[in-house]
Amino acid sequence: SAVISQKPSRDICQRGTSLTIQCQVDSQVTMMFWYRQQPGQSLTLIATANQGSEATYESGFVIDKFPISRPNLTFSTLTVSNLSPEDSSIYLCSFGLAGMNTQYFGPGTRLTVL
Amino acid sequence: GDSVTQMEGPVTLSEEAFLTINCTYTATGYPSLFWYVQYPGEGLQLLLKATKADDKGSNKGFEATYRKETTSFHLEKGSVQVSDSAVYFCALVPNDYKLSFGAGTTVTVRA
Numbered sequence: 001s002a003v004i005s006q007k008p009s010r011d012i013c014q015r016g017t018s019l020t021i022q023c024q025v026d027s028q029v030t031m032m033f034w035y036r037q038q039p040g041q042s043l044t045l046i047a048t049a050n051q052g053s054e055a056t057y058e059s060g061f062v063i064d065k066f067p068i069s070r071p072n073l074t075f076s077t078l079t080v081s082n083l084s085p086e087d088s089s090i091y092l093c094s095f096g097l098a099g100m101n102t103q104y105f106g107p108g109t110r111l112t113v114l
Numbered sequence: 115g116d117s118v119t120q121m122e123g124p125v126t127l128s129e130e131a132f133l134t135i136n137c138t139y140t141a142t143g144y145p146s147l148f149w150y151v152q153y154p155g156e157g158l159q160l161l162l163k164a165t166k167a168d169d170k171g172s173n174k175g176f177e178a179t180y181r182k183e184t185t186s187f188h189l190e191k192g193s194v195q196v197s198d199s200a201v202y203f204c205a206l207v208p209n210d211y212k213l214s215f216g217a218g219t220t221v222t223v224r225a
Contacts, residue, residue, distance in 0.1 A: 041218075101211055102160065
C-alpha cells in the first residue's frame, strides 16, 4: 500500500505568520484531503485537494485562510495563513484511491501558535 | 445528515480486560464503516472496516460487526494490552467519499 508523509512534523509559529505543510504520497493517488484536529477534538475536513484545479472547501473554511495546492497526483500543500492561537491544531492529510472509499492518513503536523 | 455517535470516554481498563466501544450511526443508504486509532503523538491509522451489513472487520485482535438493524458498529477486543492505549474513532463514508468521524474515545490500559 502507498506510504504518506508530511513535513514538518511539528512547528511553533508566531501570530500573524503563515505555515505551509507538505504532504507526499509515494505513488499516484486519486484523491487527497486535508483535516484539522483541534486539541482534544475529532477531525474536521478542511478541503479536498483537486489535482490541477482549485480545492473544494468545506463549510467554515476559506481559500484565503487555507490555500491549498496540488500540482500532481502525489503531492499537496496546505498553508495556514495569518496565524492566531486558535489555529493551534494537528493538521492531517489523507488520500483515497479510485473506486475505494477508504482513506489513509499521514502522521500529522502539530502546529502551535504563540 | 450523516453522523456517528460514540460512547464518551475516557475509558480506563486493566490489562487483559475486555474492551467495548459503542458506535451508532445515522445515514441514508448503505455507508461503509470504519474504526481508526490514534496512538499518542501520532496520526490516524485504519484499524478495520466493513462495507456492507453483517460484515465483520477485524485486525490486531479487534473486531466490529456492521449491524444494519441496530445501525451500530461496536468495537471489541477480548484482552487488551497497555499498547492498546490510544484514541479510537468510529467513522463512516456514505455514498460519496467524505469521512464523518465520531468524537473519539480515549482508552487507557493500566498494567
